[in-house]
Amino acid sequence: MSTVYFIAQQTMYFAIPLLVVALGGMFAERSGVVNIALEGIMIVGAFFGIGFINIYQNTMTGQGLLILAVLVAALSGALFSLFHAFASINLKADQTISGTALNMFAPAFAIYTARMLQGVQQIQFMDTFYIRSVPILGDIPILGPILFKNAYITTYIGLFIALISWFVINHTRFGLRLRACGEHPQAADSVGINVYRIRYAGVIISGILAGIGGLTFVVPTSTNFNATVAGYGFLALAVLIFGQWRTNKVFAAAFFFGIMKTFASAYSGIPFLKGLPISNEVYKMIPYIATLIVLTFSSKNSQAPRAEGIPYDKGSR
Amino acid sequence: MRTKLFQYEGITSFLSSLSAIAAGLLVGLIILLVSNSQDAFPAFVMILKGGFEDGSRGLAQVIYFAIPIIMTGLSVGFAFKTGLFNIGASGQFKMGAFVAIYIGIKWSFVPEEIHWLVALLGAMVAGAVWGSVPGILNAFFNVNVVITSIMMNYIGMYLVNMAIVKTVYDSLKNQTKPVLKSAVLPKAGMDKLFNTSNVSIGIFIVIIAVIAIYIILHKTTFGYELKACGSNREASRYAGINEKKSIILSMVIAGALSGLGGGLLYLSGSGKYIHVLDELAPEGFSGISVALLGMSHPIGIFLAGLFIAHLEVGGFNIQLYNFVPEIIDMIISVIIYCGAFALLFKQIISRFVTKPVIDTDTSGIEPAMISQANDTSDMGGAEDKRGHGEDKI
Numbered sequence: 001m002s003t004v005y006f007i008a009q010q011t012m013y014f015a016i017p018l019l020v021v022a023l024g025g026m027f028a029e030r031s032g033v034v035n036i037a038l039e040g041i042m043i044v045g046a047f048f049g050i051g052f053i054n055i056y057q058n059t060m061t062g063q064g065l066l067i068l069a070v071l072v073a074a075l076s077g078a079l080f081s082l083f084h085a086f087a088s089i090n091l092k093a094d095q096t097i098s099g100t101a102l103n104m105f106a107p108a109f110a111i112y113t114a115r116m117l118q119g120v121q122q123i124q125f126m127d128t129f130y131i132r133s134v135p136i137l138g139d140i141p142i143l144g145p146i147l148f149k150n151a152y153i154t155t156y157i158g159l160f161i162a163l164i165s166w167f168v169i170n171h172t173r174f175g176l177r178l179r180a181c182g183e184h185p186q187a188a189d190s191v192g193i194n195v196y197r198i199r200y201a202g203v204i205i206s207g208i209l210a211g212i213g214g215l216t217f218v219v220p221t222s223t224n225f226n227a228t229v230a231g232y233g234f235l236a237l238a239v240l241i242f243g244q245w246r247t248n249k250v251f252a253a254a255f256f257f258g259i260m261k262t263f264a265s266a267y268s269g270i271p272f273l274k275g276l277p278i279s280n281e282v283y284k285m286i287p288y289i290a291t292l293i294v295l296t297f298s299s300k301n302s303q304a305p306r307a308e309g310i311p312y313d314k315g316s317r
Numbered sequence: 318m319r320t321k322l323f324q325y326e327g328i329t330s331f332l333s334s335l336s337a338i339a340a341g342l343l344v345g346l347i348i349l350l351v352s353n354s355q356d357a358f359p360a361f362v363m364i365l366k367g368g369f370e371d372g373s374r375g376l377a378q379v380i381y382f383a384i385p386i387i388m389t390g391l392s393v394g395f396a397f398k399t400g401l402f403n404i405g406a407s408g409q410f411k412m413g414a415f416v417a418i419y420i421g422i423k424w425s426f427v428p429e430e431i432h433w434l435v436a437l438l439g440a441m442v443a444g445a446v447w448g449s450v451p452g453i454l455n456a457f458f459n460v461n462v463v464i465t466s467i468m469m470n471y472i473g474m475y476l477v478n479m480a481i482v483k484t485v486y487d488s489l490k491n492q493t494k495p496v497l498k499s500a501v502l503p504k505a506g507m508d509k510l511f512n513t514s515n516v517s518i519g520i521f522i523v524i525i526a527v528i529a530i531y532i533i534l535h536k537t538t539f540g541y542e543l544k545a546c547g548s549n550r551e552a553s554r555y556a557g558i559n560e561k562k563s564i565i566l567s568m569v570i571a572g573a574l575s576g577l578g579g580g581l582l583y584l585s586g587s588g589k590y591i592h593v594l595d596e597l598a599p600e601g602f603s604g605i606s607v608a609l610l611g612m613s614h615p616i617g618i619f620l621a622g623l624f625i626a627h628l629e630v631g632g633f634n635i636q637l638y639n640f641v642p643e644i645i646d647m648i649i650s651v652i653i654y655c656g657a658f659a660l661l662f663k664q665i666i667s668r669f670v671t672k673p674v675i676d677t678d679t680s681g682i683e684p685a686m687i688s689q690a691n692d693t694s695d696m697g698g699a700e701d702k703r704g705h706g707e708d709k710i
Contacts, residue, residue: 036463083654093657096402100605101654108646115641116352231471231597234404238464281479284595288468292454299460 003270005145007259010266012151015258016158017042017217017229021236022243022250023165024209030169030245031202032182032195034309036099037084038210039233040106044080045211046218047110049073050225053125061128063153066219070157070212077211078204080106085203089196092311103233110227122224129153129219154216161209166247178202182305185312195312210236242295244303256294260287330612333662338624341652345644356638363638364645367631377511378633379626381587384519385410387622388578389604391530392448392571394613396462398534399567400547401455405466406575407601408473409447413440413576414583414591414598415477418493421500421584422485432499437522437580444576445569447473452568456561462568470597478593492590493583501586519581524619526574531615533570543567575601609653625649 021038028035035041049069056065080102087098111121133139134148147155169175177198180188185195210233217232218225239257243250263270264283345364349357363370368379389406396403417440420427427435451465487494502517510516534540545553546563554560578600583589607625611617632645 087654087657091657091661097609097656098654100609101650101656104602104606104646104653105650108643108650112348112352112641112643112647115643231467234467238467241461241464279479281475281482285472285475288471292460292465292468292472295460295464296454296458299458302459302461 003272005149006266006269007262008146009150010262011255011258012155013220014261014265015255016155017213017232018236018239018257019251019254020158020161020216021210021213021233022239022254023162023247024206024213025236025240026165026169026206026243026245026247026250027178027202027209028206029202029240029308030182030305031178031199032185032305032307032310032312033085033088033199033203034095034099035081035084035203035206035210036096036237037081037102037233038206038213038236039229039231040099040103041077041080041207041210042214042217042229042233042236043106043110043227044214045073045077046214046225046229047106047113047123047227048076049211049215050123050125050218054123057126057128061126063129066129066153070154070215073211073215074208075211077207077209077214079207081203081207081210084207085200088311089199089203092313095309095311107227110225114227122226124224127219127223152216152220154212154219157212158216161212162247162251169247174198174201179305181312182307185307186316189312189314199312238291241304242291245305246303257287257291260290263287329662334610334612334656336662337652337655337658340655340658341648341650344651345648348644348647349640353638353640356640360635360638360640363634364628364631364648367627367629367634370630370634373511374513375630377513377516378630379623380520381515381585382626382629383622384523384585385578385582385600386603386607386625387523387619388526388581389575389600390607390611390618390622391526391604391615392444392574392578392608393604394608394611394615394618395530395534395574396567396571397608397613398540398547399543399563400550401452401462401564401567401571403448403451403466403568403571403575404463404605405448405451405469405601406571406604407598408466408470409444409572409575410579410601410604411477411591411598412447412473412579413444414579415480415493416440416443416576417500417580417584418496418591419480419485421496422494425497427499429499432497433502433584436496436500436584437577440576440580441573442576444579445573448568448570448572448575449565452565455568456564470601474595474597477591478595481591481593486593487590490590491594492592495590496584500584502581502584504586515585515587517585519585522577522581526577527615527619530574534615539566575604578604606649606653609656610649 021042025035025038049072052069052072053065056068084095084098084102087093088095114121114123129152131151131153132149133144134151138144138148140148169178177188177193178201180193181195181198181202188198189195213232213236214229217229235257239253240250242257243253264285264287267283342365346357346361349360368375371378389410392406392409393403417436420436420439421432424432424435447469450469451460451462454460454465455462481493485494502519504514504516505518507516507518508514532540534544542553542558543563543566545556545558546560546567550560553563579598582600583591603625607618607621610625611619611621628645628648629642632642635644636642
């Protein structure tokens with residue numbers, strides 16, 4: 001049973017950042033803007049979030065600091081995403097171009113700034129955020145060890161974001177408008193919705209979530225930030241497509257990938273897998289191969305937003 | 318009127334590229350000034366000089382940096398033309414690099430004169446196989462190329478790491494062993510010309526590839542079909558083009574180009590080895606920048622690759638002033654980003670220039686439409702992506 005708990009706890013570390021960032025991508029794409037800059041935005045969010053922790057960790061510790069850092073990451077992600085919004089909405093640029101530019105800029109900026117300010121590119125931080133067991137909740141049988149032990153507060157923030165996202169996109173007026181702009185912006189415009197404003201909102205939300213996701217990825221898995229989020233932005237993009245742009249499916253896809261990734265990275269802690277004569281690298285490949293296979297059998301009907309990637313031009317029909 | 322338009326088109330796209338480059342360099346200068354105002358100007362001059370800093374050795378360094386990224390740039394640009402975003406150049410590159418090294422070490426039975434050629438062909442095949450998977454899955458199962466390419470990048474990286482450890486591993490340095498002498502690309506006097514050992518006939522192979530891709534895209538029916546597929550999949554199917562075949566072949570060729578790039582880099586005899594690390598090959602992602610900067614046109618890609626390599630050499634040199642070479646990546650990203658502004662700039666120019674012609678024969682709606690048409694043809698594949706609904710990111 002302890003193995004199951006171990007797997008569940010590990011899965012959270014991988015799945016939550018993927019989930020948050022993929023949901024961010026969902027907001028952008030369902031408003032009609034493809035955001036392949038998720039990777040870059042994650043790096044910017046993590047950079048400013050971890051930088052904030054690095055500066056203030058001598059004056060404060062614990063959950064308060066982490067929550068402030070999450071806010072910093074969200075804000076920096078939002079600001080950075082404005083570049084993408086401006087190029088792809090106002091300038092009607094090809095969205096791959098500005099996304100690629102942002103992806104390239106972010107790690108270079110993080111390395112340059114860190115090295116110019118402190119000599120090395122790694123930004124160290126002390127992990128004072130680890131929660132061994134949440135009071136009361138951690139003692140619940142079964143559910144307690146799975147959800148409320150060996151955790152980080154970012155896990156709950158992530159799950160909360162998923163719930164909010166589901167509600168916003170499916171059950172609010174804003175969500176309906178967002179979806180309309182991604183499916184048929186001309187129709188949305190004809191009933192008085194400001195397509196540009198909605199798309200800006202979509203991209204900014206994706207920036208906020210990707211920024212948070214970047215920090216959420218770094219905090220549980222490392223004690224320094226090395227100007228990379230290990231391709232998680234691209235994986236989140238994959239999770240988004242895998243999840244067919246729907247909140248509940250994205251949730252499932254993120255956890256599918258998270259569990260696979262857990263088997264890959266922590267198999268030596270799982271007695272059953274440790275005994276098998278399989279190379280380390282094979283385990284690492286499994287999440288990607290499994291995703292490929294699942295996609296092969298589930299991609300016949302793509303649910304992509306129809307107007308995704310097409311700049312909205314008021315004059316066109 | 319048409320020829321006139323084309324003339325303007327060439328000039329405007331050249332001007333807009335120049336303005337994007339100027340903007341990128343300006344941002345670079347500002348960053349340098351902010352971080353260290355004293356050394357900013359000498360460092361900036363050093364970046365501009367780039368490969369011209371160190372005589373022929375500097376030029377050789379530019380060529381050395383340019384070879385892999387031109388190849389991955391060609392790969393990405395070629396797939397763009399068919400409306401596919403080949404983000405998987407990294408994995409194809411790595412597969413090609415590994416197979417080239419493997420053949421270069423293990424296939425000593427091959428006649429010495431053609432050993433390097435066989436190794437390069439092996440690299441192309443490996444890249445092509447790796448590229449074909451996203452193509453096949455997209456053509457037959459409608460799986461998004463972007464996501465399969467990303468997955469194939471990681472699978473390729475782990476597979477290569479595993480294969481290296483099992484076959485050609487130098488466990489002391491955690492990298493591949495050196496290839497046999499016969500597998501190193503012939504120098505053909507280039508090393509004497511440039512006075513350094515980094516150069517070989519690799520650049521000529523790149524030039525051949527550029528010309529071949531140009532001919533395929535612009536002078537053959539096959540290339541026309543690929544581009545038609547990129548513009549509108551449904552329409553090309555209606556026109557009797559086998560779009561499944563086009564997609565798969567496009568990815569196969571793109572993969573082969575990336576794989577060849579990997580082979581060329583690791584057989585260049587410059588002391589470069591694959592390290593066994595969980596790290597995607599960065600050349601694949603540079604290829605995206607090169608393709609975008611070169612507007613997916615083979616010759617544009619060639620020049621863009623040389624230009625980026627030129628800046629990279631400059632970035633390497635400014636470490637003399639204690640600056641961090643990553644500034645170059647920032648400059649390049651700003652240049653690419655300003656490509657978006659450039660599009661706008663181009664629109665304004667072409668509207669301005671074509672206006673007198675239009676006014677004489679048709680109504681006032683035309684200029685906008687024509688400038689739009691210009692955009693579509695200028696942007697090449699990157700723009701083509703908008704055309705069809707099946708391959709959304």
